[in-house]
Amino acid sequence: MSSAFWSTVSAILHNGITNPIVTRPASILSVLRDVFVRADPIVGSAWMAIASATHAFVMSELTGDHSYIDRLWSVAPAVYGVYHALRANPRLIGALFAGKGVSEAVDSPRGLLAAALIVLWAIRLTYNFARKGGYSTGPHSEDYRWVWLKQKMRENKIPPALFSVFNFSFIAGYQSALIWGFSLPSYVAATEPFSGWNSLDLIATGAFFASLTLETVADNQQWEFYETRRKVREGKISAKEAGEAADDVQRGFLSRGLFAYSRHPNFFAEQCIWWSMYLLSVSASGEKLNWSGTGAFLLTLLFQGTAPFTEYLTSSKYPEYKTYQKRVPRIQMPLPWNAPITAEGKFLSERN
Numbered sequence: 001m002s003s004a005f006w007s008t009v010s011a012i013l014h015n016g017i018t019n020p021i022v023t024r025p026a027s028i029l030s031v032l033r034d035v036f037v038r039a040d041p042i043v044g045s046a047w048m049a050i051a052s053a054t055h056a057f058v059m060s061e062l063t064g065d066h067s068y069i070d071r072l073w074s075v076a077p078a079v080y081g082v083y084h085a086l087r088a089n090p091r092l093i094g095a096l097f098a099g100k101g102v103s104e105a106v107d108s109p110r111g112l113l114a115a116a117l118i119v120l121w122a123i124r125l126t127y128n129f130a131r132k133g134g135y136s137t138g139p140h141s142e143d144y145r146w147v148w149l150k151q152k153m154r155e156n157k158i159p160p161a162l163f164s165v166f167n168f169s170f171i172a173g174y175q176s177a178l179i180w181g182f183s184l185p186s187y188v189a190a191t192e193p194f195s196g197w198n199s200l201d202l203i204a205t206g207a208f209f210a211s212l213t214l215e216t217v218a219d220n221q222q223w224e225f226y227e228t229r230r231k232v233r234e235g236k237i238s239a240k241e242a243g244e245a246a247d248d249v250q251r252g253f254l255s256r257g258l259f260a261y262s263r264h265p266n267f268f269a270e271q272c273i274w275w276s277m278y279l280l281s282v283s284a285s286g287e288k289l290n291w292s293g294t295g296a297f298l299l300t301l302l303f304q305g306t307a308p309f310t311e312y313l314t315s316s317k318y319p320e321y322k323t324y325q326k327r328v329p330r331i332q333m334p335l336p337w338n339a340p341i342t343a344e345g346k347f348l349s350e351r352n
Contacts, residue, residue: 041087042187045080045180052076053176057168063137066146066167069175071135076179078115078122081186085115088190110201111190114280117208118186121273124212128219132226145306146171148313178302181295182274188281188292204279211276215269218258222266225254252318255328262333263311263325267303271331274299303331 036044056069086093088108095105106112133141150163228245229252231237242249248256258265274296281292307330315321 041084041191042184044087045083045183045187048079048083049076049176049180052179053172056176057172060167060172061164065137065142066171067134067141067143069172070129070143072176073179074122074125074129076176077183077186078119080180080183081115081118084187084190085111108190108194109197110192110194110280110284111186113201113205114186114189114277117205117277118183121208121212124216128223131223145309145313178295178298182277182299184292184295185274185277185281188290189284192281192284194284198283200279200283204276204283207276207279208273211269211272214258215266215273218266218269221257221259222254225249225256251320253314253321253324255324258333260328262331263328264303264307264331265333267307268331268333271296271300271303307331 035047052072056072059068060066085108088111089106091105091107092102095102129135153163225245225248228242229249232239232242232249239246239249245256248254262268278293278296281290282288311321311325315325
């Protein structure tokens, strides 16, 4: 790995742990000032990630609801991105309050761009999560995958303490580190000296908006389908009134629109969003391969690992899903003219 990576690790260990806690134990305020104001910005965001992990673990253990990390997923990256940008532009807040000299107070335009893009992503994802009831609490608010896993552990008489270990290490711990990790291109974009915009900034920004649009369309198609399916199941509308979605409602899952090209087009778009953010760090550092891409890489691996688990549960409820799996790629999106199934979603009756 590059010397920049090890310098970053050294900054976290020395400035974030040894220096403020061991050598400056005078007061809580002095420690907070050392960590979040004086130390390298990556130190402050690392401690935020530790706080997020602690919050998610403690609350989930107290309530039995292991989706607290999901409620931080769309918020934390925006906090990290804005924090990195503000630390790299220390004069900006004062200029904004003064109402003058704003442009002269900007030291890291690329860091501000990265923060702005992440905030846009966060607003959209938070809205989508909220309309699905993600921020509600109660017996039906937890991720159904954890509900299923805990049920299987009870059936097999596996000690609940093992799920707590899994919660600490993966659900709260690893995912908090991952969220921080794929946000770190904003740190590189903010802290590398700015020498002017280049074509890679334009490519990264264009790729970001294309991916964000794709994810928005996919999430909206999925939301509309789930709402239609719910209304049919509750008897609020008839199957005929479901219109073009009637066949999919009968099957139980969505196979139209973008889901005719990929079984998880929103997963594909989410990965592309964070790889486009990585391009900003490449533009800033001048290094085609730099350490800040580790988070996007691990996020890609996470989707490759969790998608089969999700699909196992789906196929156990909807038998025709296995046919859908054979016809349509899991995550990657083929070219538009190579759609595996028809626009009408008729992949069963017409393409056997």
